[in-house]
Amino acid sequence: MANRTFTRRCKTYARALILGACAVFAAMPLTGGAPAPAHAAPKAVFAPQIEGAYSVQGLNPNGTRYEGGVTITVKGDTAFFRWTISGQTFHGQGPLTGNRLVIDWGESDPVFYTINADGTLSGTWAAGKASETLRPLN
Structure with missing residues (x-):
């Protein structure tokens, strides 16, 4: 059982790293191979x-x-989350890439967050079937 959990977490983290890298490359301007002026x-x-x-x-x-x-x-480049929802505590972590976060919280699908200019975070989880908004308290 522990090995299956470890394997699932490795796959989830690898997926998060790949998606984070895709987000970085997607944000890069295309120069057609020519160097920037x-x-x-x-x-x-x-x-x-x-x-x-x-x-x-x-x-x-x-x-x-x-x-x-x-x-x-x-x-460093890793964000650590500790949620408290309805008396339950959940933990997660993941890479911070620009204004994007991919947080592995132990489920099959991570939480994907966008950090908004107003300081809020907009997220989706459960393969996009669920969502949440985080608002700073300070």
């Missing part, structure tokens, strides 16, 4: 400050709503 300044890398406490409002795959909280910490 010498006068072009490098673009600043978007590195959002997402650490902190958030309120959570979500919609389960079955259509029921839920509320709770989440605490996010960041170490």
